[in-house]
Amino acid sequence: MRYGLQSGTRTRFFLWSVELVAMVICTVFFLVPFYFIIVNSFKTSSEAAQFSMSWPKEFRMIENFVEVFTVRDHMLLLAYYNSTIITLFSILILIFVCSLTGFVMQRRRGKGPLVIQFLILAGLMVPPAIVPTIWVLDSLGLFKTMPGIILVMAALNIPFTTILYSGFISTIPREIDEAAVIDGCGSWRLYFHIIFPLLKPIHSTVIILSSVLVFNDFVHPLYFFPGAENVTVQLTLYNFMSMYRTEWNLLFANVLLVTIPPMILFLFFNRKIVDGMMAGSIKG
Amino acid sequence: MSKNVKSVYSYTLLIPAAIVYVTFFIVPTVFSFFFSLTRWTLIEWEFIGLENFIRFLKEPQLFIGFKNTLIFTVVTCVLKVIFGVMLAVLLTMNIKTKHFLRSVIFFPTLISFVAVGITFKVLMHPTSGWINQMLGLLGISGPNWLGSPRIAIYSVALVDVWKGVGFATVILIAGIMSIPKHYYEALEIDGGNRWNAFWHITLPLTRPAINIILTLSMIYGMRTFDLVWTMTGGGPGFSSDVIASIIYKQYQAGFYGLSTAGNVLLFLAVMLIVFPFYKFLTRKEVSV
Numbered sequence: 001m002r003y004g005l006q007s008g009t010r011t012r013f014f015l016w017s018v019e020l021v022a023m024v025i026c027t028v029f030f031l032v033p034f035y036f037i038i039v040n041s042f043k044t045s046s047e048a049a050q051f052s053m054s055w056p057k058e059f060r061m062i063e064n065f066v067e068v069f070t071v072r073d074h075m076l077l078l079a080y081y082n083s084t085i086i087t088l089f090s091i092l093i094l095i096f097v098c099s100l101t102g103f104v105m106q107r108r109r110g111k112g113p114l115v116i117q118f119l120i121l122a123g124l125m126v127p128p129a130i131v132p133t134i135w136v137l138d139s140l141g142l143f144k145t146m147p148g149i150i151l152v153m154a155a156l157n158i159p160f161t162t163i164l165y166s167g168f169i170s171t172i173p174r175e176i177d178e179a180a181v182i183d184g185c186g187s188w189r190l191y192f193h194i195i196f197p198l199l200k201p202i203h204s205t206v207i208i209l210s211s212v213l214v215f216n217d218f219v220h221p222l223y224f225f226p227g228a229e230n231v232t233v234q235l236t237l238y239n240f241m242s243m244y245r246t247e248w249n250l251l252f253a254n255v256l257l258v259t260i261p262p263m264i265l266f267l268f269f270n271r272k273i274v275d276g277m278m279a280g281s282i283k284g
Numbered sequence: 285m286s287k288n289v290k291s292v293y294s295y296t297l298l299i300p301a302a303i304v305y306v307t308f309f310i311v312p313t314v315f316s317f318f319f320s321l322t323r324w325t326l327i328e329w330e331f332i333g334l335e336n337f338i339r340f341l342k343e344p345q346l347f348i349g350f351k352n353t354l355i356f357t358v359v360t361c362v363l364k365v366i367f368g369v370m371l372a373v374l375l376t377m378n379i380k381t382k383h384f385l386r387s388v389i390f391f392p393t394l395i396s397f398v399a400v401g402i403t404f405k406v407l408m409h410p411t412s413g414w415i416n417q418m419l420g421l422l423g424i425s426g427p428n429w430l431g432s433p434r435i436a437i438y439s440v441a442l443v444d445v446w447k448g449v450g451f452a453t454v455i456l457i458a459g460i461m462s463i464p465k466h467y468y469e470a471l472e473i474d475g476g477n478r479w480n481a482f483w484h485i486t487l488p489l490t491r492p493a494i495n496i497i498l499t500l501s502m503i504y505g506m507r508t509f510d511l512v513w514t515m516t517g518g519g520p521g522f523s524s525d526v527i528a529s530i531i532y533k534q535y536q537a538g539f540y541g542l543s544t545a546g547n548v549l550l551f552l553a554v555m556l557i558v559f560p561f562y563k564f565l566t567r568k569e570v571s572v
Contacts, residue, residue, distance in 0.1 A: 019379040026385045029446070030392060033403050036414065051412045097301035107293040116298070123309060125554055127507040129316035129547045130531055131540045135326055136312050155308035158301060177292065187294040216396035218510045219528075223535070234398045238514060241402055248406070255399045262394040270387060273394070274454055281455065281500055 037259070041065075041252035048249035064253040076254070078229070079236040086150055086221075086232065087214045093154040094161045094210055099199055101158070102165025103191060107177070123159035128152075130223055137224060149225040153214050161206055164280050168202035169195070205276040208269045212262050233258050313551070320545040329541070336545035345522040349530040349546070352437045353553075356512075356526060357505030359441040360448065364501050365494055367445065368452030372490075373482065375453065376460045386457070390450035397447070401514030404443045405430065408515075433523030436516050440524060444511055448504075452497045459493030460486060495565040502558050507550065527553070 032053070040048045041064060043056045069076050105113045133152060134143060142148030172195070180190045218234040225232065231239070237258050240251060266273060320336055322329040340346045371389060375382045392400065407414045408429035416426030429439040467485050476484070509528035512518065518525035518533065525533070527550045534543035 015377060015379060018374060018377055019381060022374050022379060022385055023381060026388050030388050030450075032414075033400075033407065036407065037399075037403055051406050051409060051414065053414060093304065097304055100297045101301040104293050104295065104297050112295065119305070119310070123305070125503050125558055126313060127528070127547070127550050127554065128309060129312045129544065129551070131324070131326075131535055131544045131547070132312035132315045132319055133308065135315070135319070136307065138326060140307075151304060152308050155304045158305050158309075162301070181292050185292070187292050187297055190292055191297060212394055216394075218396060218398050218514075223532075234396050237396075237398045237402070241398075241514070251402065255402055259395050259399050262396075263391075266387075266391060266394050274390060277393075277451065278455055278458060281496060 037252050037255050041249060041256045043249050045247045045249045048247075048252060051248070060249065064249050065257070068250050068253045068257065071250070075231060076233075076236055076257070079231040079233045082146070082231060083215055083233040085146060086153060086225075087211050089146075089150045090153040090157065090214050091207055091210045093150070094157055095203055095206060097154070098158055098161040098206070099165045099169075099196065099203075100191065101162045102167075102169050103195055105162070106166045106169040107174070120159040120162055123156075124163075128156055128220075134224065144225065144227045144230060146225075146230075149221060149230075152220060152224050153217065156220065157210055157213060160280050161210065164202060164206055164209075164276060165199070167279055168199060172198055205272050205279075208265055208272055209276045209280070212265060212273070215261060316544050316547050316551070319541060320548040322541045324541040324544070325538075326540060332541070336542045337549070339542060340545055340549060345525070346530055346546075348522060349525050349527040350549075350553075352524060353506055353508070353526045353528075355437055356441045356444070356508055357502055359438060360444050360505045360508075361498055361501040363442075363445045364449050364452045365497055367449045368456050368497060369487070369490070369494070371449065371453040372456035372460055373486065376457055386454065389453055392447045393451045395447070397510030398514050400443065400447050401511050404446075405515050408439060408443075430516050431520060433520050436520065436524040437512075437526075440511050440515050443515065444505075444508065447511075448501065452501070455496055456490055456493050459490035463489045495562075498565065499558065499562050502561065503554065506554055506557070 036053060039053065039056055040051075042059050042061045044058055044060050047057060101116065105116045137143040137148045137152070140148075142151065176194060176198075177190060180194045185194065216234065217232075218238065221230075221232040221235055222238075225235075237254055240254050319329065321331060321333060323332050324330075375386055375389075408416075410416060410426070410428040410431055413426075413429075415429070419426040427435055430436050463485065467489075468481055471481055471485060507528055508526055509532065512524060512526050512529050513532070516524045518529045527546055531543050531546040531550070534540075534546060
């Protein structure tokens, strides 16, 4: 913007004050809550119960984290294990089925792709029907099972992921397909040997985005994966909220532990996450 | 293109996606219309016509869900756009820390609703919460954010704005960055100031981005559940219940038909509100 490039004293003063305002607003509004979680997860339970922003008088970091992990027969470890398996397998399904769908949707002409597109848009808008889904899971013997929740998580993330894939596949030239067909490739061979390896960049976007979405999901495990042993990370956190009414330090330690995996992903893949989310939502 | 090449994009490639999507999304959605007309125990059902829907519209603790969902959706849509535009304009100015600040604003998008809900529930505590203590320093006695039936739903909506404004900002930044620079140069030659630039160039030309945010916030606003459930549980009483939390409560209580009727109403609301709204927005965009 040209306004930013002027070098007059007034403009420089203006930009300087804008910067100051931006810094203050952003740190106060967006970073203070994190600071609050972190300092309170280090405190003793009586100190954390004051909900204060002050620096811990007595550091109990290790003890708090050990306790959060061991409480209720290592429930949190089990939850991490469950969440990891659910995330891993639903992503594998998503990569496989959505890249195929995106491929056909992108390459075909005529009415077929329009129908697929409509179903995908509908899937983005329509909230899933809860009890009928439970009914379907139950009749297939999948209710309260790991495969059940994995398949539901995959199904509900198909629209968004397919949009990501079809956007990327539009950048791959059709000549590649034609050459492969002339060399005698069939549908599946063309896809597995030629197209799938070319999708590496978008595979990694999908892996990062879906792992955040699936790992952070609360409502679907709540409905489709109930049961004492069937905890996920977000459910544990929710359950601990009622349990730790007096031990806020442990609750905040738990919040921190649950926030760390997406935080790490964000530190490493900041650009990919932002671009991927934008691509998926803008094309949708 | 030869016939041979065309047939290589065989519909058989769609089978894996179709199996998963049809079984676990489309079938339940279609059957929800039938089961919403029944009294249902998962094992057997009894057809009762529109009784579930009538209950939803008649009983105040069910009907309040519509009102709150509407409030939540409108508040989050409007505030995300207003704050998003402000932050996007701020962060496309020539300031040094803009990349850092963009990350700071975007980061809450990646934290789970449960974690955000728990944190803000504490920060919004009426007496010892940080927000009211800060307001107290300014001489303002803060409200009982989550404990007062009149404002609880607004407080939850504000937290949703906090979590989601970073995403809106990022989309708007992309919109602003795609505006050709010479528009601003032309305006400057004509003697326009910053305010003119914002009002006559930035705002109209980021309309597509604003429309995306409005549509997305609307879709997510209408199905909101996580934050309401972790922060207020629909309370005090049922004053902050939204449609999605009522669906959950009825499900817990074993009223499966009634819960499914809530789902169907939510489906209809999304279709009747979001589709025409989206059509309206995109049509205006073309005629500009």
